[in-house]
Amino acid sequence: MSLLNEYPSIHALGTALREKKFSARELAQDALNNVTAHAHLNAFIDINAELTLQQADAADALLANQQGGPLTGIPIAHKDVLVTKGWRSTAGSKMLENYRSPFDATVVERLNAAGTVSLGKLNCDEFAMGSDNQSSFFGAVHNPWNTQYSPGGSSGGSAAAVAANLVLCATGTDTGGSIRQPAALCGVSGIKPTYGTVSRFGMIAYGSSLDQAGPIARNAKDLLEVLSVMSGFDPHDPTSLEHCLNTKNTGDRIRNDFNSWETRFTENTNQPLASLRIGIPKEYFENELDSTLANQIESAIAHFEKLGATRVDVSLPLTREAVSAYYVITPAEASSNLSRFDGVRFGHRAANYSNLEEMISRSRAEGFGDEVIRRILVGTYVLSEGYYDAYYLQAQRVRRMIVNDFQQAFAACDFIMGPVTPSLALPLGERSSDPTTDWLSDIYTLGVSLAGLPAMSVPCGFTHDAQPLPIGLQLIGNYFSEGQLLALADRYQQDTDWHQRKPEAK
Amino acid sequence: MSISQQDVARIAQLAHIELSPEQTAQAEHDFARIINLIEALQSVDTSGVEPMTHPLSAIQEIALRLRADEPAPTATEAQRAELMANAPAQDEGLFLVPTVIE
Numbered sequence: 001m002s003l004l005n006e007y008p009s010i011h012a013l014g015t016a017l018r019e020k021k022f023s024a025r026e027l028a029q030d031a032l033n034n035v036t037a038h039a040h041l042n043a044f045i046d047i048n049a050e051l052t053l054q055q056a057d058a059a060d061a062l063l064a065n066q067q068g069g070p071l072t073g074i075p076i077a078h079k080d081v082l083v084t085k086g087w088r089s090t091a092g093s094k095m096l097e098n099y100r101s102p103f104d105a106t107v108v109e110r111l112n113a114a115g116t117v118s119l120g121k122l123n124c125d126e127f128a129m130g131s132d133n134q135s136s137f138f139g140a141v142h143n144p145w146n147t148q149y150s151p152g153g154s155s156g157g158s159a160a161a162v163a164a165n166l167v168l169c170a171t172g173t174d175t176g177g178s179i180r181q182p183a184a185l186c187g188v189s190g191i192k193p194t195y196g197t198v199s200r201f202g203m204i205a206y207g208s209s210l211d212q213a214g215p216i217a218r219n220a221k222d223l224l225e226v227l228s229v230m231s232g233f234d235p236h237d238p239t240s241l242e243h244c245l246n247t248k249n250t251g252d253r254i255r256n257d258f259n260s261w262e263t264r265f266t267e268n269t270n271q272p273l274a275s276l277r278i279g280i281p282k283e284y285f286e287n288e289l290d291s292t293l294a295n296q297i298e299s300a301i302a303h304f305e306k307l308g309a310t311r312v313d314v315s316l317p318l319t320r321e322a323v324s325a326y327y328v329i330t331p332a333e334a335s336s337n338l339s340r341f342d343g344v345r346f347g348h349r350a351a352n353y354s355n356l357e358e359m360i361s362r363s364r365a366e367g368f369g370d371e372v373i374r375r376i377l378v379g380t381y382v383l384s385e386g387y388y389d390a391y392y393l394q395a396q397r398v399r400r401m402i403v404n405d406f407q408q409a410f411a412a413c414d415f416i417m418g419p420v421t422p423s424l425a426l427p428l429g430e431r432s433s434d435p436t437t438d439w440l441s442d443i444y445t446l447g448v449s450l451a452g453l454p455a456m457s458v459p460c461g462f463t464h465d466a467q468p469l470p471i472g473l474q475l476i477g478n479y480f481s482e483g484q485l486l487a488l489a490d491r492y493q494q495d496t497d498w499h500q501r502k503p504e505a506k
Numbered sequence: 507m508s509i510s511q512q513d514v515a516r517i518a519q520l521a522h523i524e525l526s527p528e529q530t531a532q533a534e535h536d537f538a539r540i541i542n543l544i545e546a547l548q549s550v551d552t553s554g555v556e557p558m559t560h561p562l563s564a565i566q567e568i569a570l571r572l573r574a575d576e577p578a579p580t581a582t583e584a585q586r587a588e589l590m591a592n593a594p595a596q597d598e599g600l601f602l603v604p605t606v607i608e
Binding site for chain 1: 509533542
């Protein structure tokens with residue numbers, strides 16, 4: 001039994017640390033033991049007890065002088081696409097199997113400075129390309145709710161680690177749904193913030209115009225604690241925003257928004273969400289949506305209506321075309337980003353070759369897995385002469401239309417709700433012979449990513465099986481509405497206990 | 507629109523990835539399905555729509571901050587050693603590759 005199982009939130013655990021019920025070192029040792037006891041989940045790629053305990057000792061020194069903040073001594077773990085000094089940084093790839101980063105990603109540096117204690121690096125799809133964690137060179141992560149099932153991806157290790165209570169919070173990254181989808185399939189909460197609000201410096205790049213890091217945790221309040229540390233302007237990232245409209249891009253922006261929405265919700269206890277309009281996109285409830293999921297999503301929406309919100313129908317007519325646009329734009333960006341892996345300066349180098357060209361192309365063939373190669377080839381094709389205009393520029397035009405559609409929807413509603421995924425978690429080992437079948441399973445998350453909007457996943461039910469599988473509700477807000485989304489999710493979690501349920505310990 | 511094995515070989519060459527004959531055949535098979543998926547874009551009427559590179563440009567002015575591309579010396583020998591530690595082959599601070607010109 002781990003200490004983490006006794007504390008349902010970061011706040012409760014932090015209070016216990018500040019009251020000296022146990023030291024950060026004792027907590028970290030206990031959490032590391034628990035990680036070892038759950039090695040069968042394959043959630044971690046690298047663990048280094050010495051580094052973890054060093055961070056815990058530093059946290060204890062602060063706590064001894066009453067200098068600790070809300071995250072001081074709190075165990076965390078990082079998705080392995082965020083580079084870390086000390087721990088390996090592999091991106092789930094053979095290409096970077098032994099890579100040691102000389103620096104910490106900005107997100108990691110900020111969380112270190114806030115006093116978190118890292119338990120290590122979390123497994124993920126190779127270079128974050130995948131939705132089931134089966135493309136990781138280090139093997140798939142197992143879903144803690146049923147270890148025969150996938151945890152989703154690409155942040156599968158992050159979601160599984162939180163679901164199994166190995167940590168209360170973890171970092172993830174989302175390019176087309178990689179925070180929301182595994183959070184939904186593992187029954188935990190996750191938020192992808194507005195593009196540009198969290199630094200991408202030190203995040204191994206996949207689709208640079210969509211990639212955005214965010215936290216996965218047990219509940220909305222814990223997400224707020226972690227996201228407000230992760231967010232903020234970073235001069236090292238050329239797409240990092242200095243301002244969010246008229247407000248400076250800092251973590252306080254999100255916290256202040258959350259607080260003002262929370263105050264508003266407590267002023268009217270019977271109808272806390274009165275005057276808020278929920279947009280329901282009809283395209284998110286069509287044929288492919290599994291009926292068990294549809295029923296649970298409907299119940300969740302009905303609960304928001306009971307709290308005073310009004311339901312309005314909206315339309316996102318390019319929902320299906322968003323999948324096509326995504327699979328042009330992100331492979332194009334990936335083929336460019338991954339051209340740096342040439343076996344010259346770092347990463348895998350083939351053992352046998354007769355010249356420079358062969359060394360590079362063989363190192364890349366050996367170092368990259370099937371899905372990564374597939375996307376690099378697609379990206380190279382759509383950027384090649386004669387196809388650039390027809391595919392790449394056309395996809396970017398469709399991207400603008402998708403952005404406009406969302407803005408039109410937000411003229412009629414305050415936030416959008418729907419499913420995260422069309423189906424439940426899938427058994428491990430099941431992969432279609434048609435790669436686009438797996439890609440289509442991201443239909444409800446890709447449009448949001450192309451538009452750069454903030455969105456989250458909140459647990460809203462389970463299947464009725466003997467071994468139940470979790471279901472997630474997606475909340476999508478307009479740009480910079482992270483504080484509002486988290487306050488809405490928190491209000492929902494005050495009335496429901498889906499987020500408190502835990503898989504049976506095995 | 508279809509892609510032949512020769513097309514796949516050409517794309518793989520551009521991408522600097524050595525494909526086995528089996529991988530080339532698999533890629534041809536995959537491309538048929540992928541092109542079917544992305545062809546759907548052609549049916550969207552985008553006349554008069556500008557391509558979008560940064561999603562936030564829809565709501566606010568976006569200035570890309572590019573730093574000056576200037577070489578800077580490594581601060582210390584220790585830092586140089588740390589940076590070079592990931593190199594597959596190196597000698598005295600230089601990255602080693604196969605001979606390019608005899």
